[in-house]
Amino acid sequence: MTRDDVQRWLDRYVEAWRTYDPAAIGDLFADDVSYAYQPYREPTRGRDAVVSEWLESQDDPDSWEARYEPYAVDGDRAVAVGESRYLEGGKLARLYYNVWLLRFDEEGRCAEFVEYWREHPKDSLPA
């Protein structure tokens, strides 16, 4: 994977999150993907299970903004960093810092996904 490949994958991830199109979500991941929402949690396994989980609890498309970019790309591994912002009444309500550990298969689908995230303290959110 090149840095551009990883950036395109990240942009498609954000787009799939916005549209909740099952085909677009599924296309991001390998058949046997392992997807962990926290490094210590048992991962969700398999593309169908990941798609189902995404569809289960949906964010309103106007309630968030997110941007992720590759920090390091090393063979089939990559690390992405970024921010996810949730808005309420047009104002920033929650801000998360994300780090994702990623492994891709030969087709450029993500086969392993481990997320680390931290929330910015609510009492000092940027304007």
Place this chain on the structure above:
Amino acid sequence: MTRDDVQAWLDRYIAAWAAYDADAIGDLFADDAVYRYHPSDDGFVGRDAIVRAWLEPSGDASTRDEPDTWEAHYEPFALDGGRAVAVGWSRYYTDTSKSTVTDMWDNVYLLEFASDGRCRLFVESFVARPEGRRGKGSHLTGDFGAASDT
């Protein structure tokens, strides 16, 4: 930096932490290094400020981590030019018997190295493990597990 270089740096990081030795800590970092405990921190800028922050975490030495009451293990996950990403865990115990765990964190470090092998950017992100998930063993899975198992 090779994977071995990064592993050696991480091992020296842990040794410097255990020893609270100013020279050993300072030797890890470039003159103008930036060290953030959290992605949104302003962080500490410059080797001297970083050394002081390590030696006097809350303004004095009383809040240092007591020897033999903690364990940590970090490994390189990815290398990209002067950048590296390390992952691992840190575990704290009530006392030196290490029988009762008080806290455990999963860590990921975003690193940049200068050409002399000193770190010039260190950004940490850490996630607290809930009770019941602080045992030994792999917390990452599949191919990643090998990179972070005990």
